[in-house]
Amino acid sequence: MVISKANVGFLLKPVGAVCNLRCDYCYYRRVMEKVYSGRTIERFSPELLERIVSEGMKHGYPTAQFSWQGGEPLLAGKDFYREALLLQKQFAMPGQNVTNAFQTNGTLLDDQWCAFLRENNWLVGISLDGPPEITDQHRIFPDGCGASEAILSGLSLLQKHRVDYNILSVVSPANADRAPEVYRYLRDLGVAWMQFIPSVERTADSDSDPGPLPPQSRKPSLDNPGAENLIPGKLLAAHSVSADAYGEFLCDLWDTWIEEDGPGRVFVRDFEAMLSVYAGHPLPLCVWSPTCAWQLLVEHNGDVYPCDHHAYHNWRLGNLLRDDVQTLIEHPLAQQFEGRKRLYSAKCRGCEWLVLCHGGCPKHRMAQDENGTPVDLLCEGYRRFFAHSRKKAGEIVRRLLGIQPIEPAAMNPNILERQSVRRQSAQGKTLQQDARSGKIANKRDVSRISRNSPCPCGSGRKFKQCCGR
Numbered sequence: 001m002v003i004s005k006a007n008v009g010f011l012l013k014p015v016g017a018v019c020n021l022r023c024d025y026c027y028y029r030r031v032m033e034k035v036y037s038g039r040t041i042e043r044f045s046p047e048l049l050e051r052i053v054s055e056g057m058k059h060g061y062p063t064a065q066f067s068w069q070g071g072e073p074l075l076a077g078k079d080f081y082r083e084a085l086l087l088q089k090q091f092a093m094p095g096q097n098v099t100n101a102f103q104t105n106g107t108l109l110d111d112q113w114c115a116f117l118r119e120n121n122w123l124v125g126i127s128l129d130g131p132p133e134i135t136d137q138h139r140i141f142p143d144g145c146g147a148s149e150a151i152l153s154g155l156s157l158l159q160k161h162r163v164d165y166n167i168l169s170v171v172s173p174a175n176a177d178r179a180p181e182v183y184r185y186l187r188d189l190g191v192a193w194m195q196f197i198p199s200v201e202r203t204a205d206s207d208s209d210p211g212p213l214p215p216q217s218r219k220p221s222l223d224n225p226g227a228e229n230l231i232p233g234k235l236l237a238a239h240s241v242s243a244d245a246y247g248e249f250l251c252d253l254w255d256t257w258i259e260e261d262g263p264g265r266v267f268v269r270d271f272e273a274m275l276s277v278y279a280g281h282p283l284p285l286c287v288w289s290p291t292c293a294w295q296l297l298v299e300h301n302g303d304v305y306p307c308d309h310h311a312y313h314n315w316r317l318g319n320l321l322r323d324d325v326q327t328l329i330e331h332p333l334a335q336q337f338e339g340r341k342r343l344y345s346a347k348c349r350g351c352e353w354l355v356l357c358h359g360g361c362p363k364h365r366m367a368q369d370e371n372g373t374p375v376d377l378l379c380e381g382y383r384r385f386f387a388h389s390r391k392k393a394g395e396i397v398r399r400l401l402g403i404q405p406i407e408p409a410a411m412n413p414n415i416l417e418r419q420s421v422r423r424q425s426a427q428g429k430t431l432q433q434d435a436r437s438g439k440i441a442n443k444r445d446v447s448r449i450s451r452n453s454p455c456p457c458g459s460g461r462k463f464k465q466c467c468g469r
């Protein structure tokens with residue numbers, strides 16, 4: 001398989017996991033301390049930076065994407081990023097666009113940083129989990145003091161300099177039952193772009209991908225696979241959010257958003273992603289998409305991983321100082337990573353919401369269905385939210401776009417086949433007889449969709465390579 005070069009973006013860790021904060025739910029620092037234990041973490045060398053930019057520009061046409069993260073990426077210093085900009089200009093192809101994004105804790109921002117970000121049109125993501133009494137439970141300095149005051153000061157500087165920014169909030173037990181309060185707090189700060197990330201992490205420190213939790217840690221049923229069902233062996237970190245709590249958070253957030261603002265006024269990434277599926281467009285959110293995003297993670301020393309949730313020894317694709325991007329994305333592990341999201345459990349294959357979440361994130365597939373196949377730990381939360389939001393989501397698509405929303409269950413070929421078999425046997429006919437006679441039991445039946453047509457779920461792939469597989 002050859003991956004389109006235009007699909008490859010870079011997620012860069014110029015100082016590795018080094019950070020001026022000690023957030024207690026930071027999985028990346030914990031994993032990196034194991035993976036690179038005993039080694040000094042240094043900033044990208046000039047040689048590595050040049051290599052990253054030249055490869056990034058070569059494989060990012062028409063738009064090269066560089067996302068700078070950490071740790072805390074501001075620790076690399078302003079001169080480092082000025083050099084990166086010069087290199088981007090040097091290696092740009094005619095007509096090529098470049099996007100740069102920063103994910104920062106915001107505490108080191110000053111006027112000079114904000115002027116630089118504004119002048120060069122960089123997009124900034126700031127982490128803030130809600131009001132100070134929530135944020136300060138997890139986001140702390142090494143001395144244990146909460147970081148919210150410093151984060152809010154950074155945020156107001158971004159606003160003063162009119163830098164494009166969004167807020168990333170981690171959903172944990174600290175705020176999972178306070179969605180309306182979190183939403184209103186952020187909105188009243190003037191935040192118009194929000195994204196929410198569930199905190200899901202195992203306690204078992206490992207430098208290799210730990211895979212699903214062992215069966216003895218689970219109740220036999222997946223009817224309510226909340227974290228509390230999995231925690232007896234202390235296998236999930238205490239800051240992990242349960243499926244129930246996450247489902248409730250999304251439902252409450254949705255209700256508040258719909259009632260008080262809605263689309264067009266405040267952008268909530270998860271909701272806009274879901275609405276785009278109802279409108280028949282591709283999902284812009286990797287966790288709910290049919291495939292993982294191609295964002296190569298480059299660590300401080302040039303080591304490359306397929307995604308920041310797969311930065312383990314056993315997922316290392318190579319090193320950018322030695323390997324070019326084409327070699328990295330053709331690595332057998334990269335192929336395995338690509339296919340991993342599509343290894344659906346029987347529960348997912350028969351699920352009416354498959355088109356909305358595509359089995360969730362492989363990293364979160366720590367639960368198992370009755371056949372022992374990994375299922376996203378947050379599955380029941382997703383199901384609750386999708387059922388809760390379905391009616392309003394359809395109304396929004398009809399009202400704002402003037403089109404008929406898709407029906408999620410009608411996009412799952414396994415469900416349609418099951419319904420069709422039931423209908424046929426009720427009529428005393430076999431499916432084959434019906435096919436021979438050319439009758440279609442349901443006008444949205446996927447058997448009408450050519451295998452080579454674009455998949456109606458909006459993934460941009462052929463139907464046979466997507467929902468029709």
Ligand code: SF4
Nearest residue numbers: 286287292293307361
């Ligand atoms: S593993 Fe999860 S976070 Fe990484 S690209 Fe896939 S869906 Fe996204």
Ligand code: SF4
Nearest residue numbers: 348351354357359379
């Ligand atoms: S909601 Fe998503 S994770 Fe859960 S069964 Fe359905 S497709 Fe699978």
